[in-house]
Amino acid sequence: MTATSSPPAAASRLDHLGLLYRDAEEYAERCAAFLADGLAAGDPALVAVPGANGDLIRDRLGTGRAEVRFADMAVAGRNPGRIIPGVLLAFAAAHPGRRVRIIGEPIWPGRTGLEYPACAMHEALINVALARHDAIVLCPYDAARLPSDMVEDAWRTHPVMLDGAGRRASPAYGDPVATAADFDVPLPLPPAGAARLVFEGFPDLPGVRAFVAGWADAAGLPSVRRPDVLLAVNELATNTADYTGGPGTLLLWREDAVMVCQIDDQGHLDDPLAGRVPPADSVGRGRGVLVVNELADLVRIHRRPGGTSIRLHFDLGIPPPS
CATH class of the missing domain: 3.30.565.10 (Histidine kinase-like ATPase, C-terminal domain)
Incomplete structure (x- = not known):
């Protein structure tokens, strides 16, 4: 089971952004604006968010939404370990030679404490797995309803954050592989009768x-x-x-x-x-x-x-x- 891997030496072409939002109105507005910028530039766009959040974005985006692909993250990303290969890399591979624009929301109220370490590890490893891809990935976080430690972790897993103060480099961002390792926590004990x-x-x-x-x-x-x-x-x-x-x-x-x-x-x-x-x-x-x-x-x-x-x-x- 031993394997080795090194982060790419070349400069990353990935722009990985964390978005802190506080209500449905701000969510729809910021996500739609992000997509509109991509549509204007001719970028292929994917929205992978849980359930009804996709409807909020569709309704706000209005014309041009047929050019955006939508996926329910609660299904496609039910297992967080499936998101990078099955959602992000698959979409990039479908558009070779082009910059892709993706909204991916792997962490939302309702994710369990058992799921969360895998979700946070996924967010950290995006920075390595997509480093060679010409991509801009926006990850929304519900700052009003998520626990404060999850919001703090977003600052650790995203090089750049967007909030009411605008866009800024995250002072908490560090080596993504080391950050991912921080979420490699012991599993709950199996039951005695297993x-x-x-x-x-x-x-x-x-x-x-x-x-x-x-x-x-x-x-x-x-x-x-x-x-x-x-x-x-x-x-x-x-x-x-x-x-x-x-x-x-x-x-x-x-x-x-x-x-x-x-x-x-x-x-x-x-x-x-x-x-x-x-x-x-x-x-x-x-x-x-x-x-x-x-x-x-x-x-x-x-x-x-x-x-x-x-x-x-x-x-x-x-x-x-x-």
Whole structure:
């Protein structure tokens, strides 16, 4: 599971802005103005914001909105680890040789404390993942309703901030990889009754899949989610077998209508962009965490002393058994 990556040496072409807003009127006005500037310049534009926020921007933008692509961040970015590859880089790749303009709102009131570290890590890593792309990304923050520590973190993850005082360089912004590492916090402890399997090497992978399938049957996992769960766990277990020199431990449990899978091993996931930036087509390896990010509703990675823990959440969409 070991990989290495270095931030690009070339000067960044990315303009990553944090926008602090306090009400729907200010939100719509500032976002629409940002898009209007892009439309006037002929920039392809993407708006990836949660739910009804997109309607606020559409209504304010008025004419020309057909030239802007909209995505519901609550769906496309349900798992924050999916946003860079599946939303931002995908949009940039669809417009090669052109400057792209994106509104991305990954943090909003309603994001849980469990999701937040992955969201903040995502914001920090945008500065590395998109550094070579000619892009301007605006990230709105509801300064009136978000906790103050989340607003303070926005100053740490964005080189430039916009608020009522205008545009200014953030005095709190620093090395984005180091900032991202600050959000690599320990995971909550698994429940004592979690199902547990220790496995080692490729010969044990069929047993891992059978263990997950059996647990899924007993827990009543909906059939529509079974392929996602089986493939995601198999990818992580394969990484353990491929990259580490020791055994891995698989834990499975249910939290209300969420299935949780965790793999602990002795590997070291050194690349901060693992699972966020697709490897080159010529590279035949390194896509396991990328696949997992696409399949799961939340992925939390914790680089602990002596190894790595990766926890996956799958929304079952059904009530827990009585």
